[in-house]
Amino acid sequence: MALLEIKNATKAFGGLKANEDVTFDVEAGSIVGVVGPNGAGKTTLFNSISRTHDLTSGQIIFDGKDITKYKAYQACAHGMGRTYQIPQALEDMTVLENITVGALLKHSKVFDAMEKAKEVSEFCGLTELNGKLASGLNVMQKKRLEIARALAGEPKILLLDETMAGLNGVERDEAIELIRRINKSGVTILMIEHVMKVVMSVSDKVVVIVSGKKLMEGSPEEVTTHPEVINAYLGGGHNAGR
Amino acid sequence: MRLKSVLASEKGFVRQVVIVMVILALIPAISRGEFFVSTLCLSVIWAIMGIGWNVIGGYAGQVSNGHAMFFAVGAYVGAWGLKAFHMTPWITMWIGAALCMLLAFIVGWPLLRLRGHYFAISTMAIVECVRIICTNWDLIGGATGVSFFEKEMSPFYTLQFQNRVPFYYICLAFMLAFIIISRVIQQSKFGYYCRAIKANQDSAESAGVNSTSYKRWAYMISAAIVGIGGALYAQYIQYIDPVSLLPLSNSMLIVLIVVMGGIGTIWGPVLGAFIMTFINQYARALFNQLSGLNLFIYGVLCLIIVLFLPKGLISIFTNDKVKGVFKKNKESGKEAE
Numbered sequence A: 001m002a003l004l005e006i007k008n009a010t011k012a013f014g015g016l017k018a019n020e021d022v023t024f025d026v027e028a029g030s031i032v033g034v035v036g037p038n039g040a041g042k043t044t045l046f047n048s049i050s051r052t053h054d055l056t057s058g059q060i061i062f063d064g065k066d067i068t069k070y071k072a073y074q075a076c077a078h079g080m081g082r083t084y085q086i087p088q089a090l091e092d093m094t095v096l097e098n099i100t101v102g103a104l105l106k107h108s109k110v111f112d113a114m115e116k117a118k119e120v121s122e123f124c125g126l127t128e129l130n131g132k133l134a135s136g137l138n139v140m141q142k143k144r145l146e147i148a149r150a151l152a153g154e155p156k157i158l159l160l161d162e163t164m165a166g167l168n169g170v171e172r173d174e175a176i177e178l179i180r181r182i183n184k185s186g187v188t189i190l191m192i193e194h195v196m197k198v199v200m201s202v203s204d205k206v207v208v209i210v211s212g213k214k215l216m217e218g219s220p221e222e223v224t225t226h227p228e229v230i231n232a233y234l235g236g237g238h239n240a241g242r
Numbered sequence B: 001m002r003l004k005s006v007l008a009s010e011k012g013f014v015r016q017v018v019i020v021m022v023i024l025a026l027i028p029a030i031s032r033g034e035f036f037v038s039t040l041c042l043s044v045i046w047a048i049m050g051i052g053w054n055v056i057g058g059y060a061g062q063v064s065n066g067h068a069m070f071f072a073v074g075a076y077v078g079a080w081g082l083k084a085f086h087m088t089p090w091i092t093m094w095i096g097a098a099l100c101m102l103l104a105f106i107v108g109w110p111l112l113r114l115r116g117h118y119f120a121i122s123t124m125a126i127v128e129c130v131r132i133i134c135t136n137w138d139l140i141g142g143a144t145g146v147s148f149f150e151k152e153m154s155p156f157y158t159l160q161f162q163n164r165v166p167f168y169y170i171c172l173a174f175m176l177a178f179i180i181i182s183r184v185i186q187q188s189k190f191g192y193y194c195r196a197i198k199a200n201q202d203s204a205e206s207a208g209v210n211s212t213s214y215k216r217w218a219y220m221i222s223a224a225i226v227g228i229g230g231a232l233y234a235q236y237i238q239y240i241d242p243v244s245l246l247p248l249s250n251s252m253l254i255v256l257i258v259v260m261g262g263i264g265t266i267w268g269p270v271l272g273a274f275i276m277t278f279i280n281q282y283a284r285a286l287f288n289q290l291s292g293l294n295l296f297i298y299g300v301l302c303l304i305i306v307l308f309l310p311k312g313l314i315s316i317f318t319n320d321k322v323k324g325v326f327k328k329n330k331e332s333g334k335e336a337e
Ligand SMILES: Nc1ncnc2c1ncn2[C@@H]1O[C@H](COP(=O)(O)OP(=O)(O)O)[C@@H](O)[C@H]1O
Pocket: A013, A016, A018, A036, A037, A038, A039, A040, A041, A042, A043, A044, A045
């Protein structure tokens, strides 16, 4: 049975259907990439899955539970971690405190949570920044911090929204390496990525979203060679190979 | 054993408590003048109020402009308990605090859904409603208020003292208790979650924080502490009415005290309360022909704080930068010599 099932997810903002009838599964232990041009509705889909907002219609089944009506904190408690495309760090708190907030989900004593946070910080390569205020970080560090905070809650699945955007080649390789390590530690990953190349290199499966609808899903090879995908990317002014 | 390890990890805080409490306990030795001691009592009562407000306004970041309502509930319960039932404030203050929690629970239900300025403004509106209700509710004294000076019973039963020095120490004991509670909150999961909500509510929710519930608890605890402050104030002043308890300026003074002293800090409310109360009392007493002088000084202080000490006056003691400035001044002073 799949860890996460998205069934006929539709989300309308007034007259605009940002997601329409999107259906796919995420197998436990896999890395699934979601790609699509800007404005295709990828972030909207993430917000629905992580329960930041309600679906207009459709269902989300996660780890055997129908979480369609859950609140965001309930989804999190049930094992869903997420990051934001525009990082939402807790600016007035230090890096370690940010991660500790995440760790408090499973360790209600602050001391224990902080120990866990230190581990996670180390794992994500943030240890040197532990004492720094989150407001003083650059975007790349903030994205890493969001991953760390989500990981500290020991999620079953991690939703990553454009973690690679704006990173240079070296930073991108580091990020890919981190995602692989997270996945190896047993966390299923669902990642949005605008940069096709990244998704292709790590994903077991890729879901292509165009204009709110699922265009297709398949292995990276199937997706990159599919004429409609190439068309959607090239037609949308984007380079599939970039 | 646990207590020992907690004390060991809280060395810094324990040292601060000892220093501050010793200083405050010794102050009456400077002068036992009635006016001076009264001002001290008021300062401590306002400090308690500030510590209470800080839980919701400082830690959880929900700026309430309506805390005078809890102050009034605490005061009314204490006043009527003594006047009508000869009940000691030692008991009625807890009844008042419980009522404050209940009121906060009910009021907080709709209001805490609002964010930022909407919450701030709606709390202001609620306290106006409470003022109008109290003014027109004859059973609790209406606009005339309640006067309840009791000379028959022991002052330790009524908390009404002719000589206010013992009362000062009683208030100080309460302040100490709330300082410790404040610290416990700050260092607990509850405190971390409150700070997360303050920093970014949506982000906190995604990290597993049930913001509605945590905000509600913060509001209720905050209300209870302010209610106790109100009970102490009632026995101090021995006469209460809606005009003195529930004006907007009271709600704002609580906020101002914390913002001046240092919002979201342990000692900020205490520092703020002493400074504001002393300014208030002495400006009125010494320059009574200049009736707005205290407000003028508040204004200037506010400006200074906004411009130079955005984290409040307490940051003089904690901020490395500010400390650095003082050190540099000293050093450059030496060089100049
Ligand atoms: N809260 C919102 N209200 C109205 N429209 C929205 C909202 N969020 C997203 N949209 C719209 O939904 C569409 C999909 O946006 P988004 O999911 O952010 O795309 P992507 O992440 O794929 O770039 C866009 O047209 C966007 O303007």
